[in-house]
Amino acid sequence: MPNTEVGEIAHEQEFVDRAYEVLDRQRAQFRATQRQAEAQGAWGTPQARTERDVTAAHYGDRAARLERIEDRLVFGRLDNDDQSTMYVGRAGLKSPDGTRLLTDWRAPAATPFYQATGLDPQGVARRRHISTRMRTVVGVEDELLNSEKATHLQFQGEGALMAAVGAARDGHMGDIVATIQAEQDRVIRADTKGVLVVQGGPGTGKTAVALHRAAYLLYNQRERLERSGVLIVGPTRAFLRYIERVLPSLGETGVVSLTMGDLLPGFSAHEIDPPAVAQAKGNLAWIDTLKNAVRDLQRLPNEDVVLHLHGRKATLTIDMVRAARTRARRTGKAHNEARDSFALELIDGLATQLASGETDADTLAWWRDIVRESKDARREINLCWMPTTPTTLLSRLYARPDYLTRVNRGLSTEQIDLCRRAPGEPWAIADVPLLDELDELLGYSSTLTRKSAPHLAAEHSHNEEIERAQAAISGQDLGGGLVDAETLARLARGEEEWKPLSERAREDRAWAYGHVVVDEAQELTPMMWHSLLRRCPSRSFTVVGDLDQARGNRPSSWYETLGPAGPGLTEECVLTISYRTPRTLTDLAQNVQEALGYPAHFPVVAARDLPDALAMTQTNDLEAETQRVLEIECELLDESVGEGLGQVAIILSEERARTWGLQPEVKAQRVSILTPLQAKGLEFDVTILVEPSEILTGGPGDLFVAMTRSTRRLHAVHAQELPAGWTGQVADN
Numbered sequence: 001m002p003n004t005e006v007g008e009i010a011h012e013q014e015f016v017d018r019a020y021e022v023l024d025r026q027r028a029q030f031r032a033t034q035r036q037a038e039a040q041g042a043w044g045t046p047q048a049r050t051e052r053d054v055t056a057a058h059y060g061d062r063a064a065r066l067e068r069i070e071d072r073l074v075f076g077r078l079d080n081d082d083q084s085t086m087y088v089g090r091a092g093l094k095s096p097d098g099t100r101l102l103t104d105w106r107a108p109a110a111t112p113f114y115q116a117t118g119l120d121p122q123g124v125a126r127r128r129h130i131s132t133r134m135r136t137v138v139g140v141e142d143e144l145l146n147s148e149k150a151t152h153l154q155f156q157g158e159g160a161l162m163a164a165v166g167a168a169r170d171g172h173m174g175d176i177v178a179t180i181q182a183e184q185d186r187v188i189r190a191d192t193k194g195v196l197v198v199q200g201g202p203g204t205g206k207t208a209v210a211l212h213r214a215a216y217l218l219y220n221q222r223e224r225l226e227r228s229g230v231l232i233v234g235p236t237r238a239f240l241r242y243i244e245r246v247l248p249s250l251g252e253t254g255v256v257s258l259t260m261g262d263l264l265p266g267f268s269a270h271e272i273d274p275p276a277v278a279q280a281k282g283n284l285a286w287i288d289t290l291k292n293a294v295r296d297l298q299r300l301p302n303e304d305v306v307l308h309l310h311g312r313k314a315t316l317t318i319d320m321v322r323a324a325r326t327r328a329r330r331t332g333k334a335h336n337e338a339r340d341s342f343a344l345e346l347i348d349g350l351a352t353q354l355a356s357g358e359t360d361a362d363t364l365a366w367w368r369d370i371v372r373e374s375k376d377a378r379r380e381i382n383l384c385w386m387p388t389t390p391t392t393l394l395s396r397l398y399a400r401p402d403y404l405t406r407v408n409r410g411l412s413t414e415q416i417d418l419c420r421r422a423p424g425e426p427w428a429i430a431d432v433p434l435l436d437e438l439d440e441l442l443g444y445s446s447t448l449t450r451k452s453a454p455h456l457a458a459e460h461s462h463n464e465e466i467e468r469a470q471a472a473i474s475g476q477d478l479g480g481g482l483v484d485a486e487t488l489a490r491l492a493r494g495e496e497e498w499k500p501l502s503e504r505a506r507e508d509r510a511w512a513y514g515h516v517v518v519d520e521a522q523e524l525t526p527m528m529w530h531s532l533l534r535r536c537p538s539r540s541f542t543v544v545g546d547l548d549q550a551r552g553n554r555p556s557s558w559y560e561t562l563g564p565a566g567p568g569l570t571e572e573c574v575l576t577i578s579y580r581t582p583r584t585l586t587d588l589a590q591n592v593q594e595a596l597g598y599p600a601h602f603p604v605v606a607a608r609d610l611p612d613a614l615a616m617t618q619t620n621d622l623e624a625e626t627q628r629v630l631e632i633e634c635e636l637l638d639e640s641v642g643e644g645l646g647q648v649a650i651i652l653s654e655e656r657a658r659t660w661g662l663q664p665e666v667k668a669q670r671v672s673i674l675t676p677l678q679a680k681g682l683e684f685d686v687t688i689l690v691e692p693s694e695i696l697t698g699g700p701g702d703l704f705v706a707m708t709r710s711t712r713r714l715h716a717v718h719a720q721e722l723p724a725g726w727t728g729q730v731a732d733n
């Protein structure tokens with residue numbers, strides 16, 4: 001290392017030490033304030049107790065956020081033409097004298113760190129990337145933006161970027177805050193209302209960008225989003241585990257991450273339908289069909305029904321039922337909820353008949369109890385307005401195509417047939433939006449969900465405790481939605497334990513999120529979009545995906561893919577540089593797609609290449625050879641990144657996994673065995689592709705996904721011929 005760099009490193013170390021000192025002090029202060037508030041105990045006026053809760057929760061949260069920021073607190077410095085200097089880091093910090101010490105990467109002032117170029121220096125003379133390992137500065141890298149060289153810069157902070165993309169993987173995605181590139185930064189900071197689509201080929205950083213955008217929005221719209229929350233929807237639980245550390249490392253907690261299969265609280269679906277079945281279940285015609293199926297539960301009897309109760313007779317007439325049904329429907333309530341008023345009216349009518357002219361309140365009440373307790377009366381009323389649950393009704397519709405056909409409103413016969421399912425079979429992910437729709441139609445008393453927050457809020461809307469809580473929140477000017485007035489009021493009454501917003505949102509099917517991020521969005525069906533739109537009335541979405549990686553039929557446009565969310569589409573951005581996969585592999589994967597008749601709509605260019613990125617082994621004994629190749633690749637990885645480090649995936653078709661008796665899953669250990677579907681969104685240092693032509697049977701999207709997961713090397717093991725476009729490219733090893 002040259003002396004000048006040693007001197008610069010020492011200089012930056014001084015600054016970094018100071019920044020950590022301030023960070024440590026700030027954390028300690030927040031914790032102390034929280035403890036102080038808690039120490040006030042459970043006495044004092046209700047107002048004082050509420051203020052104490054607000055203060056403790058607020059400072060506890062702020063401390064927790066800062067405590068998660070540890071590694072690479074400071075990563076950039078801008079020296080401007082006007083001689084000013086600005087340090088950029090993970091959080092904004094002020095010196096004890098109140099002057100700005102560190103600028104949060106999300107602040108407008110930090111934009112030039114990511115976007116200034118030689119052609120457009122934005123007032124920056126020098127941009128410095130500071131590399132640290134925990135609290136120690138290990139390197140600096142400068143770009144002089146007013147130099148001739150700067151006009152040819154392809155990447156910002158190329159050294160830091162290449163070190164980041166070349167680092168061994170540990171099974172968890174890291175943040176990219178120190179090396180965000182200009183095209184990514186524009187997406188992260190996009191001032192888009194409505195649906196923002198980020199299209200990008202494999203490895204272009206869509207997931208990274210989406211998560212950093214969530215952090216950016218939480219910073220810039222904190223007041224709104226802390227009250228309502230941010231929902232992240234990912235393809236699999238393994239994927240959500242893979243990304244779970246990114247937002248906390250950016251100082252953001254409290255985001256809800258779910259797969260579509262886990263969207264409904266207390267319910268989980270894992271099965272993956274074949275694409276045609278998922279498509280049938282994704283048809284928007286289900287909205288009217290299900291509405292009709294629920295209406296169909298509100299029936300008129302074929303004839304008047306005579307009931308014998310307590311030695312007297314009463315008749316449940318068709319007219320009585322019709323009138324009660326009309327009135328119950330007019331309440332606009334969901335089916336199970338409206339049933340109460342329907343049943344009450346009929347019970348009243350029957351009791352009046354049974355009282356035979358007696359009109360005093362006690363007599364009528366007595367007869368009402370008789371009707372209520374009568375099994376026969378209950379059965380007849382239920383037959384006219386059958387309470388049910390989403391799973392019961394959907395099971396019946398799937399199991400009985402004749403029934404589904406009768407209530408159908410727009411599904412094709414073929415689709416009805418595709419959806420056929422025996423009762424008791426496990427639920428599939430594509431069923432979740434239909435159950436969600438039914439839960440909405442049947443009402444909150446159905447079995448899937450608990451009461452929604454809006455309901456509770458309405459019930460207590462005039463409650464003075466809420467007003468007091470509201471006053472405490474605004475009186476202390478703490479902002480944010482960490483503690484909302486209704487929750488505080490319930491806390492004060494001892495009705496609820498303290499829970500962070502993310503937990504409350506996760507448990508509430510009717511929660512309205514302020515922003516929704518959808519990853520691998522090309523896989524969602526129109527019904528899934530319908531469910532997500534319900535969860536975000538403001539229609540504020542960041543949607544990331546790749547049409548070229550879609551399963552089944554490749555959609556031709558994002559507008560079409562978004563289904564009912566399409567009209568909200570306000571901006572489409574395209575990312576073009578792949579940071580994950582070496583050029584040899586991205587080029588090969590795109591060649592194969594083209595030869596198969598599916599040229600990439602959105603081709604990518606790899607940021608780098610590596611020698612020996614591709615290997616192929618042909619064999620007659622696939623199983624033994626895969627084992628041998630795995631051993632070789634692990635040894636090679638030991639040599640290149642260190643003993644036991646790095647991640648390896650064996651990717652094979654579902655059929656092959658079954659034949660070999662394997663249970664594919666993402667492992668915490670070094671080696672995972674996966675189907676292409678499970679590998680979606682993930683990455684590994686090395687991938688071993690078993691029989692690529694078999695993987696292709698799942699569709700060209702599956703093979704494209706499988707071929708683009710590795711950061712270093714892909715090794716194909718095959719007995720059959722390799723797919724078109726592959727052979728002829730490179731000779732077998």
Ligand SMILES: Nc1ncnc2c1ncn2[C@@H]1O[C@H](COP(=O)(O)OP(=O)(O)OP(=O)(O)O)[C@@H](O)[C@H]1O
Pocket residue numbers: 161164165173174175176179180181184200201202203204205206207208209546579580680681682683708
């Ligand atoms: N600016 C960057 N600096 C450092 N690493 C980056 C940058 N952009 C992307 N990466 C890395 O590239 C890899 C791919 O990113 P990511 O998973 O977000 O891509 P993707 O577009 O979602 O891919 P796919 O469609 O295959 O799921 C990740 O390891 C990510 O950290």
